[in-house]
Amino acid sequence: MTDICSLSLTALSRALQDREISAEEAVQACLGRIETTEPAIAALLHVGGEAALEQARQLDAAGPDPAKPLWGVPVTVKDALCTKDMPTTAGSRILEGFTPFYDAFAVKRLRDAGAIILGKANLDEFAMGSGTENSAYQKTRNPWDTSKVPGGSSGGSAASVAAGQCFASLGTDTGGSIRQPASFCGCVGLKPTYGRVSRYGLIAYGSSLDQIGPLTRSVEDCARVLSVIAGHDPRDNTSDPRPADAYHTSLDSLSGDAPLQGLRLGLPAEFFAEGLSSEVREVCDAAITTARSLGAEVVDISLPHTNAAIATYYIIAMAEASSNLARFDGVRYGRRAPDVKNLEDLYVLSRTQGFGQEVRRRIMLGAYVLSSGYYDAYYRKAAQVRRLIRDEYLQALDQCDLIFAPVSPVTAWPLGSHDQDPLQAYLKDAYTLSLNLAGLPGLSLPAGLGAESQMPVGIQLIGPSFAEAQLLAVGHALEEALPSLPQPRL
Amino acid sequence: MSDSATIDPGTVAHMAALSRLSVSQEEEALFARQFADILGYMDVLAKEDTSAVEPLYSPVQHEDRTREDLAINRRERDAVLANAPAGPKADDQYFVVPRIV
Numbered sequence: 001m002t003d004i005c006s007l008s009l010t011a012l013s014r015a016l017q018d019r020e021i022s023a024e025e026a027v028q029a030c031l032g033r034i035e036t037t038e039p040a041i042a043a044l045l046h047v048g049g050e051a052a053l054e055q056a057r058q059l060d061a062a063g064p065d066p067a068k069p070l071w072g073v074p075v076t077v078k079d080a081l082c083t084k085d086m087p088t089t090a091g092s093r094i095l096e097g098f099t100p101f102y103d104a105f106a107v108k109r110l111r112d113a114g115a116i117i118l119g120k121a122n123l124d125e126f127a128m129g130s131g132t133e134n135s136a137y138q139k140t141r142n143p144w145d146t147s148k149v150p151g152g153s154s155g156g157s158a159a160s161v162a163a164g165q166c167f168a169s170l171g172t173d174t175g176g177s178i179r180q181p182a183s184f185c186g187c188v189g190l191k192p193t194y195g196r197v198s199r200y201g202l203i204a205y206g207s208s209l210d211q212i213g214p215l216t217r218s219v220e221d222c223a224r225v226l227s228v229i230a231g232h233d234p235r236d237n238t239s240d241p242r243p244a245d246a247y248h249t250s251l252d253s254l255s256g257d258a259p260l261q262g263l264r265l266g267l268p269a270e271f272f273a274e275g276l277s278s279e280v281r282e283v284c285d286a287a288i289t290t291a292r293s294l295g296a297e298v299v300d301i302s303l304p305h306t307n308a309a310i311a312t313y314y315i316i317a318m319a320e321a322s323s324n325l326a327r328f329d330g331v332r333y334g335r336r337a338p339d340v341k342n343l344e345d346l347y348v349l350s351r352t353q354g355f356g357q358e359v360r361r362r363i364m365l366g367a368y369v370l371s372s373g374y375y376d377a378y379y380r381k382a383a384q385v386r387r388l389i390r391d392e393y394l395q396a397l398d399q400c401d402l403i404f405a406p407v408s409p410v411t412a413w414p415l416g417s418h419d420q421d422p423l424q425a426y427l428k429d430a431y432t433l434s435l436n437l438a439g440l441p442g443l444s445l446p447a448g449l450g451a452e453s454q455m456p457v458g459i460q461l462i463g464p465s466f467a468e469a470q471l472l473a474v475g476h477a478l479e480e481a482l483p484s485l486p487q488p489r490l
Numbered sequence: 491m492s493d494s495a496t497i498d499p500g501t502v503a504h505m506a507a508l509s510r511l512s513v514s515q516e517e518e519a520l521f522a523r524q525f526a527d528i529l530g531y532m533d534v535l536a537k538e539d540t541s542a543v544e545p546l547y548s549p550v551q552h553e554d555r556t557r558e559d560l561a562i563n564r565r566e567r568d569a570v571l572a573n574a575p576a577g578p579k580a581d582d583q584y585f586v587v588p589r590i591v
Contacts (some may be wrong), residue, residue, distance in 0.1 A: 101569035194549045208548040234557055238550050311532045322509060329510075331585055336575030343590050347510045350575075360511055361521065365528060367508040381535050383545030388538065390546055423527045439549025465551060 004029035005164035006487065009073055009221035010248075012167055016072040017064045023056035023072030023116065030074040030118055034165045037490050040146050042138045043159040045079050046087050047119035055116050068114030069228060075110060076160045076169040079120040080127050081212065082201040083107055086117065090203045091125040091135040094354025095334045104201025105236070106170055106212045106229040113228045121169055122156030125356045126325065127177055127205045129153050130425055131418070134358045139415060142185060143488040144455055148412040151181030157215045158185035162488055168216045168225045172202060174209045175313055176407070176432025179444035182215050183407035183458025186446045186485045188222045188475070189215045193465045194439035195240035197226075198233030204324040206317040207238075209436040219445060219476040223248035226468060245469050251476040258295030259477040265291055266301035266400030271431050277410045279450035283457040284406050287447040290481050291404065301396045301403065305389045309434035312389065314426055315369050315382035316437070321359075322366025328354065361422065390438040393462075402474060403462040405431050407444045411455035435462055443471045445478065446485050456485060497526040 004012065004026055015021040031049050038044060056072065065071050077083060080090050082100035084107075089095040103111065110117065124134035132140040132155025140155045142148040143163040150159040154171030158181035161169050171178040173191035182189025190213045197212045204210060214225035230244030254260065267288070272281065288298060305312075330336035330350025337349030355363070369378035396403060409428060418425040435442050444458040459478075463471045499518040502525065506513045513521060567583070574585055 098573055101565070101572070195551065237554060238548065240550075240552050241555065242552075305538075308534055308538060311534050314528070315532060315535075326510075330575055331587055332570075332575075333573040334575060340588060342588050344510075346588060348512050351510055352512045355511070357517075360509070360513075361524065363509045364502070364505040364511065364521070365525060368505045368525075368529075371505075371508055377536075378532065380545055381538075381540060383547050384540035384543040385535055385538050387543050387546035388540070390549065421527075422524060423531055426528075437549075439551075 005033045007167070008218045009167035009216060009224060010218065013070065013073055013224070017066060019064060023059040024053060026072055027052050027056040027074050027116060027118070030166055033163065034118070037143070037163045037165060040490055041141045041143050041150070041159045041163055043122055043140050043156040043163065043165065044076065044119045045089060045091070045122050045137055045156070048086055048117070052116050052118050059114065065114060069224060070110060071114030072116065073114070073168070074116045074118045074166050076119050076121045076157060076166045077107055077117055078123050078154050078157050078169065078171050080123055080172050080203045081107055081170060082203070083117060083120065086120065088120065088203070089137070090127070091123045091137060092354065092356065092359065093136045093335055094328050094351070098333050102201065105198035105233045107201065109229045110170070118166055121154070121160050124153035124155070125359050126203065126321070127153040127172055127174055128321070128358050128362055130176065130180055130429060131413070131415070132156060132181070133415060134356060136356050141415070142412050143490050144186065145412070148414055148455065149184065151184030151412060153177040154215060155181045158182055158187050158189070161185070161187050161215050161217060163490055168214055168221055170212055170229070171215050172210055172212050173436065174206045174317060175436050176429050178213050178215060179407050179432050179442055179458070179460060180429070182444040183446070184412040184456065186456030186488065187215050187217060188219050188446070189213065189444045190222050190226060190468070191436070191442045192226065192230065192468055193240070193441045195238050196230050196244070196441070196466065196468065198236040198239040200233055200235040206320040207324060208320060209317060219472055219479045220248055220251055223251055223472045226472070240466070242466065247469050247472050250469050251473050254473050254477045260291060260474065261295030263296045263402070263474065264400040265296050265298050265402055265404040266396055267298060267404055268301050268303040268306070268396065270303050270306035271405045275409050275430070276406060279411065279452045280406050280409060280457050282451060283448040284459055287459050287478070287482060288404065291478060294477060294481055299400050301399055303392055303396060303434070305385065305392055306430060306434060308385055309389050309437060310427060310430055312382045312385045313429070313433040313437055315378050316386065318362045318366035319370050319379050320366070322363045322370065325359070325363055330354070358422065386437045389434055393435065393438040393440060397464050402471065405460045405462060407431060407458040407460045411450045411453045411457060431460065440465060441468050441471055443475045445475050447482050449485065497522050497529060
């Protein structure tokens with residue numbers, strides 16, 4: 001019998017539409033996998049097994065619907081996205097017990113497409129972190145090696161997809177939070193262009209940086225999910241009005257012996273400099289050789305502000321976080337401190353008890369860089385450098401079609417490595433966060449295992465705004481030529 | 491920009507007050523050290539000449555478009571109040587907080 005959980009979303013979807021597999025069988029298979037793998041990886045904060053089975057039975061009774069592209073497909077959703085009648089915590093004690101009465105736009109789009117939401121995936125509290133160790137509830141572990149982190153902040157989503165618990169997961173990416181865990185867990189992850197997917201119903205971290213996107217086991221699966229969740233939403237005024245594509249239909253536009261003929265891939269010198277581990281460099285070099293063999297031309301480019309981008313990013317992200325998280329005051333939802341005497345105490349104690357240390361650290365730094373006397377030196381300065389970074393990317397993309405880069409300088413690290421030194425963890429985001437500042441799309445796809453660690457290594461393709469169709473088509477061609485990873489042994 | 495020496499425990503207490511947070515004495519020392527490291531690192535931006543650069547606050551590319559001004563009942567009172575925190579929190583009409591006058 002076929003192991004349902006090892007199928008791609010694309011293959012499962014076809015089998016569901018052809019009635020070879022029922023929606024209930026698909027959900028049962030995923031729930032079974034969740035039961036056997038959760039003790040080892042702790043990817044999920046909530047599993048709605050009964051509700052998922054009930055929904056699957058209703059779908060089966062009505063029969064497959066070709067107009068619903070994800071009919072019967074079990075998925076998980078990062079717990080930073082609101083799900084109607086399903087707990088939503090953002091990985092924080094301050095939202096313990098919160099059950100939204102509405103769906104995020106992207107979640108509603110999944111449901112309307114026939115997808116079944118199995119549960120909510122763990123994350124660093126309010127998406128602040130890169131290892132999923134900062135969740136207030138549990139530490140997620142990497143399915144490839146459970147002594148290591150899955151990456152973050154969408155680490156629950158990546159681990160869940162890699163372990164076969166679901167066929168896709170929605171993550172969010174503020175500075176690499178989709179692409180880096182995808183890379184660490186051997187998945188495909190896409191951060192769309194800022195404005196491509198509505199942020200309505202996303203618990204905001206850095207509003208000018210946040211984007212929602214898919215994590216999947218193949219590029220085609222990723223394209224199918226993006227086709228469902230992309231599009232304009234008047235409830236998010238940063239949502240772009242231009243129509244979305246049917247991204248999965250143009251994947252085969254590049255085919256033949258030399259599918260990348262005429263494509264210019266830019267290699268940013270600063271991303272291949274000091275700090276890049278030798279095992280990640282080797283996998284990247286091999287992938288560049290593969291791209292060349294498919295006809296791509298490789299050109300050297302420069303992004304001189306790569307180093308400055310880290311400071312720029314953290315100033316802006318922390319400033320926006322301090323403002324966004326002001327809404328958590330213990331009054332309307334979530335945790336309220338008991339036995340308070342006045343309103344000021346209610347605010348201070350509810351927040352102090354409800355937020356974890358990394359969140360408090362970022363709120364305080366954010367308030368500081370926005371405060372009188374420091375605003376110009378930090379926040380305004382960072383916004384000015386942000387423009388330089390954006391312009392630098394646009395100039396680089398004049399010299400090439402797409403940028404080719406590593407996702408992370410290293411493979412997944414052991415749990416607990418950065419407990420005492422947050423700055424060292426921030427520095428590892430150098431290759432992912434600059435494109436959030438610029439608003440550009442980035443696709444992470446697995447390219448091999450690191451020789452030393454035997455852990456997955458992802459490569460990143462970065463494109464111009466709204467070039468998702470091209471990114472996915474090139475990613476698809478590369479994926480077919482790159483060595484495919486084995487399944488993680490769990 | 492910052493001078494690591496300026497991140498003393500008093501500055502941490504000020505940052506906490508701005509953030510409506512309280513910090514224990516133990517955490518004050520830890521945060522003072524970490525903030526000095528992090529803000530010290532941010533000093534790399536001082537080297538950038540931005541005298542002629544307009545700040546970029548958002549990567550949005552489209553023009554703002556206003557919605558039609560229609561009244562829509564998107565949220566029901568009961569649904570909103572259902573998430574009021576535990577304790578004496580809501581009276582079926584409003585959220586309740588400690589007396590302020």
